[in-house]
Amino acid sequence: MNKWSPASPADYLPIKDHGLIGNGRACALVGRDGTVSFICVPRFDAPPLLCSLLDRHRGGSFLLAPEGLRLSRQHYLEDTPRDRAEGNCSGTCVSRRALSI
Incomplete structure (x- = not known):
């Protein structure tokens, strides 16, 4: 699992801190x-419907x-196109993300 990092950097979030999710048709x-x-x-x-990666x-x-x-x-869930994100605020929260359109 990746190490904990500040959630909101002052500038753009680096591309390495993004996960690609998709369903075979969209991503x-x-x-x-x-x-x-x-x-x-x-x-x-x-x-693109959303593209803040190019222009915030x-x-x-x-x-x-x-x-x-x-x-x-x-991090990505093993052998799947889904990823899992963990956040730390007053406790720890977990989200599992997938694209279903």
């Missing part, structure tokens, strides 16, 4: 902080995270 890059920063739907070759101010994003998140980490 999304999800940050360890819970931000969907790039997603193409309904297909891989569609224009105009690209759009979706965040699903507990309030007060301080530290986070993520």
Whole structure:
């Protein structure tokens, strides 16, 4: 499992801190902080619906995270296209993420 890191860096979240989830038709890059920063739907070759990975101010994003998140980490679940993110705020929370469209 990856080490704990600050949940919200001052600048862009590094690409190494994103996980790729998909369903064979569409894909999304999800940050360890819970931000969907790039997603193409309904297909891989569609224009991106969200692309804050390229432009944080105009690209759009979706965040699903507990309030007060301080530290986070993520890893892929073995032999699956899903990932697991853990966050630390007043306790530890866990989210398992997959793309189902």
